[in-house]
Amino acid sequence: MNKDLKASAPTDSEIVLGILNNSEIVLKRLYITYFPMILQLIINNNGDEDDAKDIYQEAIIVLYNKIKSGEFELSSKLKTYIYSVCRRLWLKRLSHMNRYGGDIRDFEEHLPVEEDEVEKHNDRDIQFDKMENALQLLGEPCKTIMEDFYINNRSMQEICERFGYTNADNAKTQKYKCLQRLKKIFFQQK
Amino acid sequence: MSDNQLTELIEQYLNDDMSHDERIEFELLRKKDAAVDSRVTEHKQFIGLLKQYGERLELQKRLDAIHNEIDVHALKEEVTIHPVWVVRMWRHHHSKISVAASIAIFAILSTLFFTGKLNNHDSRFVELRDEVSKLKISNDQLKRTVNTSLISGAKTTKPKPANPGNFRGTGFALSSNGYIVTNYHVVSGADSVYVQNAAGESFHSKVIYTEPQNDIAILEINDPAFRNLGSVPYNFKRSSTDLGENVFTFGYPGGEVVFGPGALTSATGYQGDTTEYQVSIPVNPGNSGGPLLDDKGNVIGIINGKQTQVAGAAFAKKTTYLLKAIQNIPSDSLSKSLTLNTKNTLAGLSRQQQLKKLKNYVFMVKVYN
Numbered sequence: 001m002n003k004d005l006k007a008s009a010p011t012d013s014e015i016v017l018g019i020l021n022n023s024e025i026v027l028k029r030l031y032i033t034y035f036p037m038i039l040q041l042i043i044n045n046n047g048d049e050d051d052a053k054d055i056y057q058e059a060i061i062v063l064y065n066k067i068k069s070g071e072f073e074l075s076s077k078l079k080t081y082i083y084s085v086c087r088r089l090w091l092k093r094l095s096h097m098n099r100y101g102g103d104i105r106d107f108e109e110h111l112p113v114e115e116d117e118v119e120k121h122n123d124r125d126i127q128f129d130k131m132e133n134a135l136q137l138l139g140e141p142c143k144t145i146m147e148d149f150y151i152n153n154r155s156m157q158e159i160c161e162r163f164g165y166t167n168a169d170n171a172k173t174q175k176y177k178c179l180q181r182l183k184k185i186f187f188q189q190k
Numbered sequence: 191m192s193d194n195q196l197t198e199l200i201e202q203y204l205n206d207d208m209s210h211d212e213r214i215e216f217e218l219l220r221k222k223d224a225a226v227d228s229r230v231t232e233h234k235q236f237i238g239l240l241k242q243y244g245e246r247l248e249l250q251k252r253l254d255a256i257h258n259e260i261d262v263h264a265l266k267e268e269v270t271i272h273p274v275w276v277v278r279m280w281r282h283h284h285s286k287i288s289v290a291a292s293i294a295i296f297a298i299l300s301t302l303f304f305t306g307k308l309n310n311h312d313s314r315f316v317e318l319r320d321e322v323s324k325l326k327i328s329n330d331q332l333k334r335t336v337n338t339s340l341i342s343g344a345k346t347t348k349p350k351p352a353n354p355g356n357f358r359g360t361g362f363a364l365s366s367n368g369y370i371v372t373n374y375h376v377v378s379g380a381d382s383v384y385v386q387n388a389a390g391e392s393f394h395s396k397v398i399y400t401e402p403q404n405d406i407a408i409l410e411i412n413d414p415a416f417r418n419l420g421s422v423p424y425n426f427k428r429s430s431t432d433l434g435e436n437v438f439t440f441g442y443p444g445g446e447v448v449f450g451p452g453a454l455t456s457a458t459g460y461q462g463d464t465t466e467y468q469v470s471i472p473v474n475p476g477n478s479g480g481p482l483l484d485d486k487g488n489v490i491g492i493i494n495g496k497q498t499q500v501a502g503a504a505f506a507k508k509t510t511y512l513l514k515a516i517q518n519i520p521s522d523s524l525s526k527s528l529t530l531n532t533k534n535t536l537a538g539l540s541r542q543q544q545l546k547k548l549k550n551y552v553f554m555v556k557v558y559n
Binding site: 024027028031032035036039043044052053057060064127128132146147150152172173177180183186 | 239242244256265270
């Protein structure tokens with residue numbers, strides 16, 4: 001691990017600003033700064049490094065989305081916030097796996113995290129899982145057309161060229177067909 | 191309007207890709223037709239979700255890229271709390287350790303049990319009551335049934351138990367009216383107690399007082415066949431006796447009364463017990479509760495045990511404790527007065543004469559349970 005990165009822990013406001021400005025460097029510094037703390041928490045509470053990665057990334061995503069949506073207020077230290085969210089998430093997962101012995105070994109102070117914050121994040125995850133499934137079931141070339149057009153914001157012209165459609169109208173018709181099927185698959189899922 | 195065209199319109203509308211007039215027209219349509227309106231909302235939400243999903247994938251990819259730069263393995267070593275070796279050993283081998291420990295405990299307990307160490311009983315000290323073998327009892331019972339069948343109808347036999355009892359000890363009279371002292375361990379757990387005199391007559395007796403801590407029990411003969419013993423020839427010495435004093439005992443280690451001569455060898459008993467004397471006297475099971483007398487015929491103690499593996503170490507409870515026990519008897523337990531004899535009529539007599547007199551005052555205590 002890069003020693004300089006470890007040495008210079010970014011300040012909390014730096015991080016918030018950096019994320020709002022889509023700064024890759026700030027995200028990286030944030031990630032690297034607090035990962036050891038969470039690794040320690042998970043490993044010493046019946047988890048392994050993969051669990052730590054999952055939980056930590058989930059927490060970073062929660063934080064990221066909260067900052068992006070403008071709801072985030074720096075009421076506590078960021079470190080404490082991340083730790084608390086991870087702790088909450090890990091407790092939940094432990095009880096899911098029936099590995100929770102009713103006792104967790106803590107390394108940092110933590111706050112009670114609002115239940116609905118984690119809950120909201122979970123709901124969104126379920127939606128995303130459904131979307132991923134639906135896209136898989138959709139198959140090619142529809143999947144790529146959908147991703148290119150709606151996610152990567154490519155123009156119809158580019159898509160036309162990529163898939164060798166003779167005119168943009170054909171491509172457009174194809175796109176709407178694909179969208180319709182995607183919606184159908186998505187909403188049929190339970 | 192086809193479905194595709196509608197979708198295209200919705201997209202144009204949402205992307206703000208319409209001319210002013212088209213827009214007003216579409217908004218009118220939306221207001222008029224609820225189906226169109228719901229299509230717009232639905233489309234907006236769905237595309238929003240799709241876009242968010244894309245963003246999430248993107249963010250995840252970025253985080254994974256960052257994660258891959260971290261040397262997780264080294265970090266893991268760093269943050270793992272290494273428990274001390276005892277704890278680690280326990281975690282890895284606790285089942286084996288538990289099994290081993292249980293086996294060890296079991297082995298120790300069974301060894302202790304089989305070697306008799308677990309009994310509270312000290313094997314180096316034996317109490318001298320005599321356990322009459324079961325075989326003998328059954329023999330006796332057999333003999334009795336034979337006897338009764340032989341003489342059945344001829345004449346009524348005396349309804350006294352010929353059965354020698356489960357345990358036997360010795361006792362001696364405290365007063366002429368039938369109070370007898372013996373050891374507590376002789377009569378403990380007794381259902382009924384008989385005393386048998388030298389002539390072979392048995393009398394039913396009742397345990398009226400016990401002092402387990404001093405191993406003393408006081409019996410009272412309550413048999414209608416009992417007659418007054420006549421005044422007791424010995425008295426009870428209150429002061430302690432000096433070492434080297436010639437002493438003797440008289441008791442029932444077997445079926446017959448046995449004289450045991452000896453000497454007082456120590457002022458303390460087993461393991462320094464100051465309530466007892468140590469005497470060098472041949473005693474055997476059955477001697478328990480017998481009197482220990484000095485040369486002049488004063489009672490100085492009650493024989494109660496001997497040490498095994500040591501030659502000539504028998505023990506006798508000092509008379510002082512007997513006298514204390516007598517004082518402690520609650521008065522309502524005494525149906526007759528218990529007056530100790532203070533006149534010693536044995537002094538000056540030869541040993542043979544003394545024993546002849548004593549014989550009538552020493553009893554075999556038979557215990558049934």
